[in-house]
Amino acid sequence: MGIAVNNVKKRFGDFVALDDVSIEVPDGALTALLGPSGSGKSTLLRVIAGLEQPDEGSVLISDVDATGLPPQMRGVGFVFQHYAAFKHMTVWNNVAFGLKIRKRQKGEIHKRVQQLLELVHLDGFADRYPAQLSGGQRQRMALARALAVEPEVLLLDEPFGALDARVRKDLRLWLRRLHDEVHVTTIFVTHDQEEAMDISDQIVVMNDGKVEQVGGPRDLYEHPENEFVMSFIGPVNRLGDEFIRPHDFELMLEPNGSTQEAMIDRIVHLGFEVRVEFALPSGQQAWAQVTRERAEELELQEKQIVYVRPARSRVFEGQETEQPAALDSDALSNP
């Protein structure tokens, strides 16, 4: 077992950041901690790193109880959202930092730093200072710095959060490939479900200091255990007790027994996908995701009356709901 977190609790004053959290991360896997801000995901990562002390519970790294160990003794590499680059040091010295602290031989340090800089494609930048690098380059440097000391565990706290959309996408695929090369047990924190689904083997969905569900990306999408997971992993419409994915709506021009009448409010063309926002006679609003071909075939127009039917929907029983019964307000802003 790579990492095991058992019944960890952590409070900051009155705020409960972690409420009896237990997770297991298999050796060599890439795991995402996914949740909205304030869900406790970053705190959990910092507890694993030893940067925060849990009030209760224990942390095991490679089957050794690390709960009382300081960060220095845990064999973890940590990558911060805002890089935490040593600004007064060159890229080379940043990467060499952990090796120098460990008093490795000069030749060995030189070889290892060179290797890592090649691995993160920064070999031409050894003499630059962090201020002379782009955000993406800085984060790759921070990654090389964390990997230099050959950690048993690599922890990344929203590593791509400060980067622009394009660089984010490149860098996360690159991280996945890097992970496949070096096979170090990795946990990364993100609030972006697409990012989590894109590269991780396992996703831990967190909310309000608790673990909502753990599973593979597809598993979470297909079999969410509760409405939080369903609405956080991918877009969702809510009609009464039913949760419906936008691509599970069927649109027709003629009614059949199971359809409802709907008026199209707005049509948004997003390339291959077309978003059709509509209102039901009850006043409830929802949106459907259809292919461009389907939209053209139906010759959809705004203000047009169509007939909709959910091909698949989901009802979670025994769940207290805090959201208004009409429609999940996030659904429209979360295509």
Add this chain to the structure above:
Amino acid sequence: MARLTLRTLALGYLGLLLAGPVGIVFYRTFENGFGPAWDAVTTPDAVHAFWLTILMVVVSVPINTAFGILCALVLVRQEFRGKTLLNAAIDLPFAVSPVVIGLALILVYGQDGWFGWLSEHGIQVIFSVPGMILATIFVSLPFVVREVVPVLREIGDEQEQAASTLGANWWQTFWRVTLPAIRWGVGYGVVLATARALGEFGAVSVVSGKIQGQTETMTLFVEQRFQQFDLTGAYAASVVLALMAILTLLVMNIFGGREVKGR
């Protein structure tokens, strides 16, 4: 046009209030040539005052630098009761007049003070060099703290956390990461503390007893010469003080300039 007016205003203000008076002191000093000025600052009393001033700086600045960095770290990185009080106490030397500080030191270390018994053991604090050093440390205490605190806040503690996950202990983290990151604040604080220590008059004047050739620093020497109508001596000593201050700034700038190229 507006920019030009602003610039004229700023330069005019500086010229009238700073450059003018200092310029006149320089002019008056060398009015009768270099010889008399040189003679005035090479008398045994003047030379003694010069070295005593250097001693004040050499002792007080390192103490205040070390204490100042420590204090700033405690203020920024730790939470505890009484933090506000400590924060306010550090500014005390700014708020209290140096003369009052001098009197307070006499009350504490004088013959009837709490530590009056020290003199019975042969340790003379008041009217002697130790008292003057205490006074200098007191008045120049806040500078390093006040310069370092905002820099520490700005850099945050992520770099320190990164260092700790990379295996660095407290001292290694401080020495290799924190100190280089705050060096600008420290440097500026040191310059200000040095300038203050060089120029301190009030507090030192009260505790020194102004004994010629024994407890006279440069500033006290200037006053003494002035009161004895030795204007050349007073001006010449002032110029020496001014040059010492300028040298401090220059050293800092050269040091700073090298760092900038390294960045």
